[in-house]
Amino acid sequence: MTDITSKDKQYIANTYSRLPVEIACGKGSLVYDTEGRRYIDLGSGIAVNTFGVCDEEWIKAVNAQINAVQHTSNIFYSAPCVELAEVLCTRTGMKKVFFANSGAEANECAIKIARKYGEEKQGKDCYTIITLKNSFHGRTLATLAATGQDAFHEHFFPFPSGFVYADANDIESVNKLCSENKVCAVMFEPVQGEGGVTPLDGEFVKHLYEFCKKKDILLIADEVQTGNGRCGELYGYMNYGITPDVVTTAKGLGGGLPIGACIMGEKCKGILSYGDHGSTFGGNPAAAAGALSIINRIDDKLLNGVKERSEYIFRELSSAVGIISISGMGLMIGITTKKPVKEVQSECIKRGVLCLTAKDKLRLLPALNIPFELLKEAVSVIKSVCAEK
Numbered sequence: 001m002t003d004i005t006s007k008d009k010q011y012i013a014n015t016y017s018r019l020p021v022e023i024a025c026g027k028g029s030l031v032y033d034t035e036g037r038r039y040i041d042l043g044s045g046i047a048v049n050t051f052g053v054c055d056e057e058w059i060k061a062v063n064a065q066i067n068a069v070q071h072t073s074n075i076f077y078s079a080p081c082v083e084l085a086e087v088l089c090t091r092t093g094m095k096k097v098f099f100a101n102s103g104a105e106a107n108e109c110a111i112k113i114a115r116k117y118g119e120e121k122q123g124k125d126c127y128t129i130i131t132l133k134n135s136f137h138g139r140t141l142a143t144l145a146a147t148g149q150d151a152f153h154e155h156f157f158p159f160p161s162g163f164v165y166a167d168a169n170d171i172e173s174v175n176k177l178c179s180e181n182k183v184c185a186v187m188f189e190p191v192q193g194e195g196g197v198t199p200l201d202g203e204f205v206k207h208l209y210e211f212c213k214k215k216d217i218l219l220i221a222d223e224v225q226t227g228n229g230r231c232g233e234l235y236g237y238m239n240y241g242i243t244p245d246v247v248t249t250a251k252g253l254g255g256g257l258p259i260g261a262c263i264m265g266e267k268c269k270g271i272l273s274y275g276d277h278g279s280t281f282g283g284n285p286a287a288a289a290g291a292l293s294i295i296n297r298i299d300d301k302l303l304n305g306v307k308e309r310s311e312y313i314f315r316e317l318s319s320a321v322g323i324i325s326i327s328g329m330g331l332m333i334g335i336t337t338k339k340p341v342k343e344v345q346s347e348c349i350k351r352g353v354l355c356l357t358a359k360d361k362l363r364l365l366p367a368l369n370i371p372f373e374l375l376k377e378a379v380s381v382i383k384s385v386c387a388e389k
């Protein structure tokens, strides 16, 4: 541990503040550090390991693909990525998919689609995209610009222009920005994740949908974190009874390998044409085969299990001592604690429970199939840590 700590500091760019754990291996929702200490994992590598660590079906799918061919490039046809695209379209009712390698890249693709859509429909100056305050859309220059938080706009100037920020849950604010700018799209997270695990109001999302439809503006759901079963439906927007024009996703889609997807609906399925976009690794066969094994298991039974686990966590923690409030949807949960959240997080680690944070909240993103026994054990640790003086 000391060796890795110092080498990490010496050789890795200083962009991360690490927790004092080196995860060596694991199975499902249990992981072990290099000294063999056991932890219940409530973070899933930030909502990535959908079925936990070393999930057997995922390993089988990825292994089979790696043993056949690990990469072909997009110059050739490749079955796993076509099959994955077909499943994504069938399950969402959408029409076409562009595969990228991360959430930020999936959003970059959505931004390009929105700008070209605006240009085709209303001319070259119709490029502004409305995002929401407190949103998070990624770390590339364009997705940083799209992120509605000043803290992300302090360096790296100049940013791509064409992003304006509306107040979440305030359709008037969207309307006003729309009258001041030539707007081609609105992009939103159904539950703002990095911003503090805050679900958008149902009424607002419905109004947003109607508003965009009326004005012929694309509605883009950033489902990088909320997607793939995380919020109790296949995609978070499905909780709101609306259909976006573009859905972006990544994190949990790959189950542990990097993959991102930009899924296009009827309105904009033809916007990107030959040469408009591309990616060397996008839709990589191994990542796509793994993703297929994940998406095919996100069925009603699993989703009901997500809802049950979610209800359990809300029930146990909402009136617990030392807990002020709890927010979120499905297995994307934020907890406001009386104690400083970093203190709670580090005490939980000492007692064998790994949690994340978002802003000043404790954030839970467990595997969607976390066994109830482990969830109960972890929740009771969080409860006692929060209750102690």
Ligand SMILES: *Cc1c(COP(=O)(O)O)cnc(C)c1O
Binding pocket: 101, 102, 103, 104, 105, 107, 136, 137, 138, 139, 189, 193, 194, 222, 223, 224, 225, 226, 250, 251
């Ligand atoms: C994590 C996240 C991203 C960025 O994804 P990367 O894979 O880190 O590029 C974008 N949007 C949302 C909502 C996210 O949670």
